[in-house]
Amino acid sequence: MVLWLSLYLALAANWPLWKELARIGGAPSIYLPQIALMALLTVCGTVALLALVAWSRWMKPLWFAVVIVAAVAQHFMLSYHAVMDPSMLANAMQTDVHEARDLMGWGLLSHVLLVAALPAWALWRVRVAPMGLLSQAWRNALLLVAAVALAAGGALAMNRQLAPLMRNNVHLRYMMNPLASLYSAGAVALKPLFRHSRKLIPVSGGTALGASYAAQARPPLFVLVVGETARADHFGLNGYARNTTPELAARKVLSWRDVHSCGTNTLASVPCMFSPLGKAAFEARKDDYENLMDVLQAAGLAVFWLDNQPGGCKGVCDRIPHAFAFDQLAPEVKSALCDGDECLDDAMLRGLDERLAALPAERRAKGVVLVMHQMGSHGPAYYKRSSPDAKRFVPECKTNALAECSHAELVNGFDNSIAYTDRFLGKTIDWLEAQSGRYDPALLYLSDHGESLGEYGLFLHGVPYSFAPEVQKHIPMVMWFGPRMRERAGLSPACMEAGLDAPLTHDNLYHTVLGVMDVRTPSYKAGLDALASCRGPAPSASLAPSPSGRG
Incomplete structure (x- = not known):
C-alpha cells in the first residue's frame, strides 16, 4: 500500500510540478529526464513518509489524510499557481473562515474527489494484516532505508542536472506534493518549539514631540491607510490606461511610482513595514x-488602529487602542455594507468621529494618528471588494474560481476594486478636510503587497519574495496634505513633485511618518525619510489659522 500510494500520488497529484519542469526545460530532451528524476525523488520521499506512520490501525486514516492534503494542495497550485512554502502555509494558518470561504467552491470539491476517490476505495477495501512490533519495525525500517538510498543514488547520479535546476529554481522544492505541504506545515507548527523565547526590544526610549508642537494652533491629524493587494500599475495616477483613480486625481495627491513591498503577503509585509529595522x-x-x-x-x-481585515493587524496594534470596522456598526449599516463580519471599506468611515472622540483628550490635544487597514483588493473574490455603484468595468469575474473567467473579466473585477479604493480614499480626504477647523490633516496610503492576475500563469500573491514577479512587489503609495499640515512640516510642493520617481520601499514608511509628524526618536533615520530632502524650516505662519483647501 505504501508503494502503491506513493506511485499514485506522484502521478495524480504532481501535475503542477511536471508542467513547471516542462516550462523551464523547453525541449523534451531536457525536461523529460528532469521529470523522471523529480518523480523518483517524490516517490521515494512519499514512501519514506508513509512508512514512518505504518504502525497501527490508524495508518489507513493517516494515509488517507495525506491523500486529501495532496489533492487540496494540487488544486491551489493549479488554480492559483501557489507554492507550498512555509510562508504560504503560515499565511494560510492565519486565514480566518471569511477569507477561507472565498477560496472554497465546487472546483476544490471536485478536484479533491477526482484525486482521492480511487485511493479512498483502495484503502477501504484492503485488509492490513496485524504484525508483531518487531516484525513491523524491521519491515518499515527496511522500506525507509531503501527509499532514502534510492533517492540518494538517483540524486547523486544526476547531480550535474539536479544541482543547477534546484539552485536556479528554488520554488520547485515547494511543488513536490504532498511532501512540500507537510514539510511546510510542520515547519510552521513546530517552529515555536525550537526557537528561544522572544523578548520585546524597546525602541521608543527617548521619544519626544518636536518643536512644531510648542505653539500649535491645531494638533495634526494623520491618517495612514494600509492598502491590501493593490498594484501600482493599475493606478491611473501612475499611467495605467484605465482611469481607475479619478477621485485621487481630483484631489491633487502625490503618487510615487517606484515603490516596492517588504513581502508578498500580509503576514510578511504588515509587521515589516511598521518596523524600524528594515x-x-x-x-x-x-x-x-x-x-x-x-x-x-x-x-x-493619540493613536488608533481600525481594521477591516478579519485577519487583524498581525501583531502591530497589540499595544495600542484598536477595533474592527464591523464593531459597533448600526444594523442598517451592516446590512448595506457587510456580508457577515466582512465589510466594504466604507464601513471604516462610519462612526469615525465617535471613535476618535473616545481617545484620551490630553493625547488628542497633541495630535492623532489613525491607521485604517483595508480589505482593499483581497482576492480571489475581487467582485466582493466593490459596491454595485462602483463597478465601472464590466463584465467582471463573479466567482472565486478564477480559471472559469476570461482574463478580461478577471482584470475588470480587480480594477473595480481599485476604483472602489480610489473612492474610499477620496471620501477619507473629504472627511479630513471637514476636520480642518480642529486639526491640521494629512493622509498616506501604502499597499502591503501586489497581486498576480495571470501573468506568467500566476494568480493571487504569496510567491516567495526572491523569485516573486514584479507585480506582487510593485505597490502604490499616495500622499495628501492639507495646506496647513504641509506648511507645518515645512514641505516644498515642487520638491515633492520632483521626487515622485524616486525608488522607495516599505523601509521608508517608519521614518517618513516620524518626519511628517515631527516625532524625535533615536531610531529615526533621515536618509530613509522620503520627504527629508523637501523639508525646510516651518514658517511661524503655519501655526496660525488659514483657509481650508486641497494640497
Missing part, C-alpha cells in the same frame, strides 16, 4: 521589536 534586519531578527505605533504612542500622541 526588510533585511527584520527578516533576520531573533527577537520582537516595538514598532511605529509604539513610538507614536510613546511620544504622547
Whole structure:
C-alpha cells in the first residue's frame, strides 16, 4: 500500500510540478529526464513518509489524510499557481473562515474527489494484516532505508542536472506534493518549539514631540491607510490606461511610482513595514521589536488602529487602542455594507468621529494618528471588494474560481476594486478636510503587497519574495496634505513633485511618518525619510489659522 500510494500520488497529484519542469526545460530532451528524476525523488520521499506512520490501525486514516492534503494542495497550485512554502502555509494558518470561504467552491470539491476517490476505495477495501512490533519495525525500517538510498543514488547520479535546476529554481522544492505541504506545515507548527523565547526590544526610549508642537494652533491629524493587494500599475495616477483613480486625481495627491513591498503577503509585509529595522534586519531578527505605533504612542500622541481585515493587524496594534470596522456598526449599516463580519471599506468611515472622540483628550490635544487597514483588493473574490455603484468595468469575474473567467473579466473585477479604493480614499480626504477647523490633516496610503492576475500563469500573491514577479512587489503609495499640515512640516510642493520617481520601499514608511509628524526618536533615520530632502524650516505662519483647501 505504501508503494502503491506513493506511485499514485506522484502521478495524480504532481501535475503542477511536471508542467513547471516542462516550462523551464523547453525541449523534451531536457525536461523529460528532469521529470523522471523529480518523480523518483517524490516517490521515494512519499514512501519514506508513509512508512514512518505504518504502525497501527490508524495508518489507513493517516494515509488517507495525506491523500486529501495532496489533492487540496494540487488544486491551489493549479488554480492559483501557489507554492507550498512555509510562508504560504503560515499565511494560510492565519486565514480566518471569511477569507477561507472565498477560496472554497465546487472546483476544490471536485478536484479533491477526482484525486482521492480511487485511493479512498483502495484503502477501504484492503485488509492490513496485524504484525508483531518487531516484525513491523524491521519491515518499515527496511522500506525507509531503501527509499532514502534510492533517492540518494538517483540524486547523486544526476547531480550535474539536479544541482543547477534546484539552485536556479528554488520554488520547485515547494511543488513536490504532498511532501512540500507537510514539510511546510510542520515547519510552521513546530517552529515555536525550537526557537528561544522572544523578548520585546524597546525602541521608543527617548521619544519626544518636536518643536512644531510648542505653539500649535491645531494638533495634526494623520491618517495612514494600509492598502491590501493593490498594484501600482493599475493606478491611473501612475499611467495605467484605465482611469481607475479619478477621485485621487481630483484631489491633487502625490503618487510615487517606484515603490516596492517588504513581502508578498500580509503576514510578511504588515509587521515589516511598521518596523524600524528594515526588510533585511527584520527578516533576520531573533527577537520582537516595538514598532511605529509604539513610538507614536510613546511620544504622547493619540493613536488608533481600525481594521477591516478579519485577519487583524498581525501583531502591530497589540499595544495600542484598536477595533474592527464591523464593531459597533448600526444594523442598517451592516446590512448595506457587510456580508457577515466582512465589510466594504466604507464601513471604516462610519462612526469615525465617535471613535476618535473616545481617545484620551490630553493625547488628542497633541495630535492623532489613525491607521485604517483595508480589505482593499483581497482576492480571489475581487467582485466582493466593490459596491454595485462602483463597478465601472464590466463584465467582471463573479466567482472565486478564477480559471472559469476570461482574463478580461478577471482584470475588470480587480480594477473595480481599485476604483472602489480610489473612492474610499477620496471620501477619507473629504472627511479630513471637514476636520480642518480642529486639526491640521494629512493622509498616506501604502499597499502591503501586489497581486498576480495571470501573468506568467500566476494568480493571487504569496510567491516567495526572491523569485516573486514584479507585480506582487510593485505597490502604490499616495500622499495628501492639507495646506496647513504641509506648511507645518515645512514641505516644498515642487520638491515633492520632483521626487515622485524616486525608488522607495516599505523601509521608508517608519521614518517618513516620524518626519511628517515631527516625532524625535533615536531610531529615526533621515536618509530613509522620503520627504527629508523637501523639508525646510516651518514658517511661524503655519501655526496660525488659514483657509481650508486641497494640497
